[in-house]
Amino acid sequence: MVAAIDRKLLRDLFNLRGQVITIALVCACGIASYASVLGTYESLLYARDAYYERQRFADVFAYLKRAPDALLARIQDIPGVSLAYGRILQPVKVPIEGLTEPAQGQAISLPATGEPPLNGVHLVEGRLPETGREDEALLLEAFAKAHKLRPGDHIPVVLNGVLRSFRITGIAMSPEYVFSVPPGEMLADPLRFAVLWLNQEVLAAAYQMEGAFNDVLVKLQPGASESAVIVELNALLDPHGCMGAYGRDKQLSHNVVKSELGSLKAMAKVLPVIFLAVAAFLVNVVLSRLVQLQRQQIAVLKAVGYRDRDIGLHYLKLVSVILLIGALLGLAFGVWIGRYFTDLYIKFFAFPDLRYISDPGVLGTALLVSVVTAVIGALASARTVMRLPPAEAMRPEAPAIYRRALSEVLKLQALFGDSARMVLRELERRPLRTLLSALGIAFSVALLVSGRFMFDSIDLLMNVVFEGAQREDVIVVFSEAVPERAMREIGHLPGVLRVEGLRVVPVRVRFGHRTRDVQLMGYGDRAQLRRVMDDRGRVYLPPREGVMLSSELAKVLNVGLGQRVRVELLEGERQKSELAVTGIVDDLIAMFGHMRLDNLNRLMREQSRVSMAALSVDPRRYGELRDALTDRPAVLGISRREHLIEQFKRQTADQMHVFTFIVTAFASIIAIGVVYNNARVSLSMRSRDLASLRVLGFRRGEISAVLLGELALEVLLGLPPGMLIGKLLAIGMMSGIDTEQYRFPVVISAQTYAYAAVVTLGAALVSALLVRRKLDKLDLIAVLKTRE
Numbered sequence: 001m002v003a004a005i006d007r008k009l010l011r012d013l014f015n016l017r018g019q020v021i022t023i024a025l026v027c028a029c030g031i032a033s034y035a036s037v038l039g040t041y042e043s044l045l046y047a048r049d050a051y052y053e054r055q056r057f058a059d060v061f062a063y064l065k066r067a068p069d070a071l072l073a074r075i076q077d078i079p080g081v082s083l084a085y086g087r088i089l090q091p092v093k094v095p096i097e098g099l100t101e102p103a104q105g106q107a108i109s110l111p112a113t114g115e116p117p118l119n120g121v122h123l124v125e126g127r128l129p130e131t132g133r134e135d136e137a138l139l140l141e142a143f144a145k146a147h148k149l150r151p152g153d154h155i156p157v158v159l160n161g162v163l164r165s166f167r168i169t170g171i172a173m174s175p176e177y178v179f180s181v182p183p184g185e186m187l188a189d190p191l192r193f194a195v196l197w198l199n200q201e202v203l204a205a206a207y208q209m210e211g212a213f214n215d216v217l218v219k220l221q222p223g224a225s226e227s228a229v230i231v232e233l234n235a236l237l238d239p240h241g242c243m244g245a246y247g248r249d250k251q252l253s254h255n256v257v258k259s260e261l262g263s264l265k266a267m268a269k270v271l272p273v274i275f276l277a278v279a280a281f282l283v284n285v286v287l288s289r290l291v292q293l294q295r296q297q298i299a300v301l302k303a304v305g306y307r308d309r310d311i312g313l314h315y316l317k318l319v320s321v322i323l324l325i326g327a328l329l330g331l332a333f334g335v336w337i338g339r340y341f342t343d344l345y346i347k348f349f350a351f352p353d354l355r356y357i358s359d360p361g362v363l364g365t366a367l368l369v370s371v372v373t374a375v376i377g378a379l380a381s382a383r384t385v386m387r388l389p390p391a392e393a394m395r396p397e398a399p400a401i402y403r404r405a406l407s408e409v410l411k412l413q414a415l416f417g418d419s420a421r422m423v424l425r426e427l428e429r430r431p432l433r434t435l436l437s438a439l440g441i442a443f444s445v446a447l448l449v450s451g452r453f454m455f456d457s458i459d460l461l462m463n464v465v466f467e468g469a470q471r472e473d474v475i476v477v478f479s480e481a482v483p484e485r486a487m488r489e490i491g492h493l494p495g496v497l498r499v500e501g502l503r504v505v506p507v508r509v510r511f512g513h514r515t516r517d518v519q520l521m522g523y524g525d526r527a528q529l530r531r532v533m534d535d536r537g538r539v540y541l542p543p544r545e546g547v548m549l550s551s552e553l554a555k556v557l558n559v560g561l562g563q564r565v566r567v568e569l570l571e572g573e574r575q576k577s578e579l580a581v582t583g584i585v586d587d588l589i590a591m592f593g594h595m596r597l598d599n600l601n602r603l604m605r606e607q608s609r610v611s612m613a614a615l616s617v618d619p620r621r622y623g624e625l626r627d628a629l630t631d632r633p634a635v636l637g638i639s640r641r642e643h644l645i646e647q648f649k650r651q652t653a654d655q656m657h658v659f660t661f662i663v664t665a666f667a668s669i670i671a672i673g674v675v676y677n678n679a680r681v682s683l684s685m686r687s688r689d690l691a692s693l694r695v696l697g698f699r700r701g702e703i704s705a706v707l708l709g710e711l712a713l714e715v716l717l718g719l720p721p722g723m724l725i726g727k728l729l730a731i732g733m734m735s736g737i738d739t740e741q742y743r744f745p746v747v748i749s750a751q752t753y754a755y756a757a758v759v760t761l762g763a764a765l766v767s768a769l770l771v772r773r774k775l776d777k778l779d780l781i782a783v784l785k786t787r788e
Helices: 004-015 017-054 071-076 141-147 200-206 226-240 252-293 295-303 308-348 360-387 390-394 418-429 431-469 486-491 551-557 597-604 619-630 641-695 700-734 750-776 780-784
Strands: 060-068 081-087 089-094 103-110 122-126 136-140 154-159 162-173 193-199 212-220 474-483 496-511 514-523 547-550 564-569 576-585 592-596 609-617 635-640
Touching: 004 017, 004 308, 017 252, 017 308, 017 360, 017 641, 060 226, 071 081, 071 212, 071 226, 089 193, 089 212, 089 635, 103 154, 103 200, 136 141, 136 154, 141 162, 141 193, 154 193, 154 200, 162 193, 193 200, 212 226, 252 308, 252 431, 252 700, 295 308, 308 360, 308 641, 431 641, 431 700, 431 750, 474 486, 474 619, 486 496, 486 609, 496 551, 496 597, 514 551, 514 597, 547 551, 547 564, 551 576, 564 597, 592 597, 597 609, 609 619, 619 635, 635 641, 641 700, 641 750, 700 750
Parallel strands: 103 193, 136 162, 514 592, 547 576
Antiparallel strands: 060 212, 081 212, 089 103, 089 154, 122 162, 136 193, 154 162, 474 609, 474 635, 496 514, 496 564, 496 609, 547 592, 564 576
């Protein structure tokens, strides 16, 4: 049998159904954001860690020119090293049909027997190449999918200038190519980047590497110092042309995954807090007003024998039902969004078992947080109920103590009509409620701003990088540095309008005890196609003396203008020099040192040489130019700026549009929840006043202006702080991104602010229309009745 007080609970829920629905939806958004984002984070983290462990992903990596296999025993003896594995890794060209330019690739040696002891391959289908077979290869799954290649198909590969055909025996994945990026680039391109695993004897014979290796992988012992092992490893490998050993954090594929995990974790901390804080506020507002309206009912309940605890528990039950509805909706919606997000990541990250995991711990935490939210929001009202004496509750609530409002003191009331004066007076007499309502609206605006600002940041990044800094139509990468006179030859190829040579040298920059391995870029005197540009679009000329550093590199090294850094060249004769830092630039991609080409050539003790050529070309003759460049053995790769821009947009568009849509929907729910609940509470509390105004001759539009005018001012008050909070949220979200690869500037355009304002105002208008319907149906006789 249902108790009388429980029947009252059901009746209250029905009477408050509009407010119940909006509060439950706000709570659902908080739980859904927590469950989806943190669930996606946990799923991605689990897939990564399990994959790395299963395939024995290395902890330290080093690429060098050539070292004898006997050196591996000395590497194995370094304190902290558990296992060292040497292999051959060479850049190759893959002139596959259907591409306008040959694909770039990497050929990796497989041991004579079994799988590699480190960085093992995960077979998706097929088998490993048989020992002794010189025409068999294993192919990376991403490239195979992009070109619809299967085991049994053949693939052309240029090994050391010789075109060969290999039969694909299997399709594989690898932990070092979860995010498959061509060397020296930032964007994954499965269509134009291949990885092939060949028998060791094939690569050794093609590159004269018998009994030698040029790439070493190291697994550390538990608790070993990575930095100490890297120091020892560099000391051993430097005489053999080592480009600088580095830890897993600097491995490009892992770094991208780690950065994405950081972004997800940052969002999981921020978004749910906003939604649940707003839900707690709404619960407090609705319940406190409900207690005031039901004072006489509370008195009767106490008079007939209900204990204070039972009545307080009744109101907690009311809140618990609302939050339970929100929790169930939020968990269901959160799991759905989490699965959708995880499916998006499958397009970018090649994990063999990536799927959304509904972690009971995450779901349980979401429920616990919702309960805590309910308690926080309801506690003050429940305490008021329990302390209210029956005799006092039978009397109407004491009228507020009225005093002259600030607008009256300043004699501003004469500037407004009757409705506007009533609006101002009500807002000034309840400043805390007005402030909290405006804050709820501000959070809605902030979410919209933070959910859409990435479009602005990406637009600025693309404009600075592709329109300002990298203005060439085509970039040509050479397999090794060539004399600068080769630029004159390229300049005479068909379609070439302008050519500029660039020298790129790997270096180790040291300042005090801090070091970082980066690339040193050398620019010609009159460079126009490839320039140094900061995040504001300002062009910097390479200094006549010394070196200009990326601001991120200067921050890592803790070095300032005028100080001297020690630069160790990791190519050629590996000279060590001291250079003055004569410039620092806030660029947006990676970390570089910038010099004049002639100064870098002198530093290398070489005649004028270049590593890349930047070309401005006539698009009508690009086909002729491509054919001419492809036939040159020294050309390792050809990239078109147009393709890079398309790839960049494709990589970011799907996630950004989905995320923006979801955040917009969630933010609209917050705006509707705050405005609608405030309006309903105000209508309940002031129904007698509004009805009196109607009796006195005020029209419906005028009394609507009184009620809805308050809401409109609260919305307008919430817009400016919401935009500021949105920018702070954007900065917080960017804190999880590894700034050594990309530095997305937190730039928010006027269009984004306008978008946030329009969506918020639209949501508020919908709420206002719903409340206006209630106002039009106001029963004047029932409202004006007073119980004596």
